[in-house]
Amino acid sequence: MQKISIDDAKTEGIEVSRSFLFVPADSERKLAKASSTGADALILDLEDSVAQEARPVARKLARKFLADRNDADIWVRINPLNTADALEDLRTVMPGAPFGIVLPKPESASDVNRLAKLLDVLEQENGLEAGQTSILPIATERPEAIFRMHEYVGATSRLHGLTWGAEDLSAAIGASANRGADGQWLPPYELARSLCLFAASAAGVAAIDTVFTNFQDQDGFAKFASVGRRDGFKGMLAIHPDQVAIINDVFVPSVAEIQRARKIVDLFAANPDSGTMALDGEMIDRPHLRQAMSVLASVTSNGRKKK
Numbered sequence: 001m002q003k004i005s006i007d008d009a010k011t012e013g014i015e016v017s018r019s020f021l022f023v024p025a026d027s028e029r030k031l032a033k034a035s036s037t038g039a040d041a042l043i044l045d046l047e048d049s050v051a052q053e054a055r056p057v058a059r060k061l062a063r064k065f066l067a068d069r070n071d072a073d074i075w076v077r078i079n080p081l082n083t084a085d086a087l088e089d090l091r092t093v094m095p096g097a098p099f100g101i102v103l104p105k106p107e108s109a110s111d112v113n114r115l116a117k118l119l120d121v122l123e124q125e126n127g128l129e130a131g132q133t134s135i136l137p138i139a140t141e142r143p144e145a146i147f148r149m150h151e152y153v154g155a156t157s158r159l160h161g162l163t164w165g166a167e168d169l170s171a172a173i174g175a176s177a178n179r180g181a182d183g184q185w186l187p188p189y190e191l192a193r194s195l196c197l198f199a200a201s202a203a204g205v206a207a208i209d210t211v212f213t214n215f216q217d218q219d220g221f222a223k224f225a226s227v228g229r230r231d232g233f234k235g236m237l238a239i240h241p242d243q244v245a246i247i248n249d250v251f252v253p254s255v256a257e258i259q260r261a262r263k264i265v266d267l268f269a270a271n272p273d274s275g276t277m278a279l280d281g282e283m284i285d286r287p288h289l290r291q292a293m294s295v296l297a298s299v300t301s302n303g304r305k306k307k
Contacts, residue, residue: 017041017073018235018251019244020163020208024049025076026058031065037241038248041073046089047080047104055085059092066096075136077102081111087118094122100134100160105141105168108148109155112137116156134160136208139199140192141168149199161206163237164196167213183220197232206234215240225250261296264289 017040023030025044034042044062046055062076076098079085090101103115112135119133135158139145146169152162166189170178178189185193193210200207209228212221221243225236229251236247253261260280267279268289276285 019238019247020075020235021238021241021244022049022077022211024058025062025065026050026054028061031061033241035069037244039238039241039244040235040248041075041099043075043077043102043237044093044098045077046085046093047077052085055079055089059089062093063096066093066098073099075100075102075134077104080105081114090118090122094119094128094133095126097126097128098133100136103135103137104165106137106139107142107144109137109151112152112159113156116158119158131158134158136160136163138163138165139196140164140166141172143169143172146192146195149195150202152199152203152205155203159203159205161208161234162196162200162203163208164192164210166192166210201232207232209233209236211237211239212243213239215243218242218246222246222250258296261293265293265296 019039020041020043021034021037021039022043022045023034025031025046026049031044044065046058046062050058066074066076076089076093078089078093078101081103101115101119103112106112115135119135120130122128123130123133135156137152137159139149139152139162141164152159166178166185169189169192173188175186175188178186180186184190197207209225212224214220225247228236233251235251238244238247263279264284267277267284268274268286271277276283278284
């Protein structure tokens with residue numbers, strides 16, 4: 001019986017960057033430093049980290065950065081689609097051919113589909129390959145969006161993943177906090193997080209966990225990232241370069257995980273007609289196989305593993 005290889009497993013997983021580092025696009029110093037952070041993906045920010053009056057300069061700096069690094073996984077977070085800034089953001093940066101656009105504060109997948117149509121036009125105007133620009137929405141920043149997460153299933157083929165946010169959501173509902181004294185998400189935000197995870201899985205794209213704002217608490221951050229990977233997130237947003245290495249380490253399977261995954265895949269390959277089998281004293285079935293292939297796919301995607 002032919003064994004299922006790691007290349008076969010690749011088709012069962014979602015290839016995605018582990019670490020997405022936000023970089024304020026109006027800061028030449030931070031842009032220069034971003035290239036050496038080790039982040040799998042950079043998000044040039046034109047929204048929350050840039051003051052209104054600084055956005056014209058930020059757009060130009062972002063476009064120049066894209067032109068200088070056109071072979072990298074570089075995203076641009078534009079302003080919300082219902083603002084005048086959004087179209088200006090897109091017109092300025094699209095000649096630089098970003099890998100993708102991060103869309104803040106969508107009301108639903110309809111905003112993602114609207115953005116996709118704008119990208120259709122802008123790609124054509126700038127001589128870019130049709131459909132090459134991906135979209136990553138921050139899907140939970142508006143209260144109304146929480147009730148429409150299922151609409152991402154069947155949305156534009158440009159949809160690269162789903163991520164979520166608690167800061168804007170808590171501000172929108174007038175909450176005084178989104179975490180408890182123990183640092184854990186309070187119930188409304190745990191709900192938003194879970195909905196993001198389930199919606200991404202249903203849509204067949206990667207779920208990317210949100211930021212951890214206390215960048216000086218590296219132990220707390222490592223635990224936060226570990227919980228995200230445990231729960232099924234494929235990567236994480238970062239707000240500080242010091243967070244990148246932790247994310248990159250956490251979102252890689254250990255040698256023990258890889259070895260077990262290979263044993264599961266090989267066992268099912270050798271017994272293709274079996275639904276349930278014993279392995280190391282544990283009963284395993286098809287969900288274990290899917291999980292194992294996802295582990296192997298993540299190794300294929302980033303080429304690294306823990307010791």
